[in-house]
Amino acid sequence: MTRKRHHPPLKCRHCAQKAVINMRQHKLALCSTHFVEWVHKQTERFIGKYKMFTRDERVLVAVSGGKDSLALWDILLALGYQADGLYIGLGIVGCADYDHLDYSGESHQFVQDFVDYHAAQGRDLTLHVVDVAETYGASIPVAAQVTNRGREKPCSLCGLSKRHIMNRVARDHGYDVLATGHNLDDEAAVLFGNTMQWAVEYLARQGPVLPPSHPGLARKVKPLFRFYEREMAAYAIVRGIAYIYEECPYASGATTTRYKELLNEMEIGSPGVKTQFYLRFLQARENYGLFATARETLMLNTCPTCGQPTTLDGVCSFCQTWARINTRLAKCSPAD
Ligand code: Q46
Ligand code: ZN
Ligand code: ZN
Numbered sequence: 015m016t017r018k019r020h021h022p023p024l025k026c027r028h029c030a031q032k033a034v035i036n037m038r039q040h041k042l043a044l045c046s047t048h049f050v051e052w053v054h055k056q057t058e059r060f061i062g063k064y065k066m067f068t069r070d071e072r073v074l075v076a077v078s079g080g081k082d083s084l085a086l087w088d089i090l091l092a093l094g095y096q097a098d099g100l101y102i103g104l105g106i107v108g109c110a111d112y113d114h115l116d117y118s119g120e121s122h123q124f125v126q127d128f129v130d131y132h133a134a135q136g137r138d139l140t141l142h143v144v145d146v147a148e149t150y151g152a153s154i155p156v157a158a159q160v161t162n163r164g165r166e167k168p169c170s171l172c173g174l175s176k177r178h179i180m181n182r183v184a185r186d187h188g189y190d191v192l193a194t195g196h197n198l199d200d201e202a203a204v205l206f207g208n209t210m211q212w213a214v215e216y217l218a219r220q221g222p223v224l225p226p227s228h229p230g231l232a233r234k235v236k237p238l239f240r241f242y243e244r245e246m247a248a249y250a251i252v253r254g255i256a257y258i259y260e261e262c263p264y265a266s267g268a269t270t271t272r273y274k275e276l277l278n279e280m281e282i283g284s285p286g287v288k289t290q291f292y293l294r295f296l297q298a299r300e301n302y303g304l305f306a307t308a309r310e311t312l313m314l315n316t317c318p319t320c321g322q323p324t325t326l327d328g329v330c331s332f333c334q335t336w337a338r339i340n341t342r343l344a345k346c347s348p349a350d
Contacts, residue, residue: 024036024043025043026043026044026045026048027042027043027044027048028044028045028048029045029047029048031045031046031047031048032045033045034046034049034248034252035049035244035245035248037242037245038285038286039242039281039285039286039288039289040286046252049248049249049252050249050252050253053089053241053245053249054089054092054093056240056241057089057090057093057237057238058093060222060237060239060240061093061235061237064222064223064235065223066191066193066222066223066233066235066237067095067190067191067193067233067235069094069095069096071096071190071191072096072098072188072189072190072191073090073095073096073097073098073189073190073191073192073193074097074098074099074100074142074180074183074184074187074189074191074192074193074232075087075090075097075098075099075100075193075194075195076099076100076102076176076180076192076193076194076195077099077100077101077125077128077141077195078101078102078121078125078195078258079101079120079121079122079123079124079125079257079258080121080195080257080258081246081247081249081250081255081257082195082196082197082200082238082243082246083194083195084124084125084128084195084250084255084257085195085238085246085249085250085253085255086193086194086195086237086238087099087128088128088253088255089237089238089249090193090237091132091137091139097193098139098140098141098142098187098189099125099128099129099139099140099141099142100141100142100143100144100179100180100183100184101121101122101125101141101142101143101144102143102144102146102175102176102179102180103118103122103143103144103145103146103147103148104118104146104153104154104172104175104176105118105145105146105147105152105153105154105155105156106118106153106154106155106262106263106264107155107263115260117258117260117262117263118153120258120260121258122143124256124257124258125141126141127256128255128256129141142183142187144179144183146175146179150175150336150339150340151336151339151340151343152339152340152343154168154171154172154175155168157171157336157339158171158172160339160342160343160346161335161338161339161342167264168264169264169268171335172264174331174332174335175332175336177332178320178322178330178332180192181231181232181322182320182322184231184232185230185231185232189232190232190233191232191233191234191235192232192233192234192235193234193235193236193237194234194235194236195236195238195246196236196238196239197238197239197241197242197243197245197246198238198239198240198241198242198243198288198289198292199242199243199274199277199278199288200243200270200274201220201222201236201239201292202273202274202277202288202289202291202292203270203271203273203274203277204216204220204270205217205220205291205292205295206273206276206277206291207269207270207273208220214305214308215308215312217299217304217305217308218305218306218308218309218312219309219312221296221299222235222236222237222239222296223235223236227314227323228314228316228322228323230321231322231323239292240289242288243274277291312325313325315327315328317329317330317332317333319333320332320333
């Protein structure tokens, strides 16, 4: 008979309290107080090291109602940055587990709860809300149905629309910086996918800071890109931030999810492998000028309709796609 070994509870490296998280890649276990302090210090360090923004600049945080983006907003506010929020209502219903969940409605509610919590503490936050159906004529799933007749997931239309809306709101309201809550798991999985495809144009541009490609556009930054997903989940829980646990119904089965699983399997045997994969890519690109030609040859024009950058010669894909969607919607009779 084998006896179970009982390990004593892990202690925080800095005090005698019980650790709430053990980060094997850093050989670091911390209690809740020291973990929050560590996350804040690390974020501040990365913002400075990668020259993301300063306290004089206005930051627009894209908040989805998920743990990462709400944690990011919370961290930036705690660090004293001028950070406002942007929520985009995609009109998505259902999630991976229940098809009756109002995914977008619930997500919006979590963002609003975050704002209300701060208001109750005497701090008024600014939240911009853009409802896609109200603003552009159809929700993302309906619009995708109209354009591709349900053959594909709505993700490419969703991504295209989110990018356009983020750029537009940042430009219209004069924000210097647009911040998203991508964590290291997200970034490493995307890098894995881009490498598998040798998607040179994407490899040339993937990074924690993307300078504005056009006058009036905001710099894009990912201040959480060095944190693991589980660290951000722990941060949200420790800080009492309520967030939507469910995933968008269209996220299930995505190749990025599979890449995340693969990288996590490797991480079990070699703690830190995800970080190394991503950071060494950034270093190699910087030190050896990898993909420099692809970066230089990327020609961007200005869309005559919306004024945003486009690789196309005339009207951008966003404007073309939504014009097509609205033409098709107008043709649909109520009986259809
Ligand atoms: S929200 Fe939109 Fe994601 Fe849902 S429809 Fe696809 S792209 S999975 S980040
Ligand atoms: Zn401690
Ligand atoms: Zn356009």
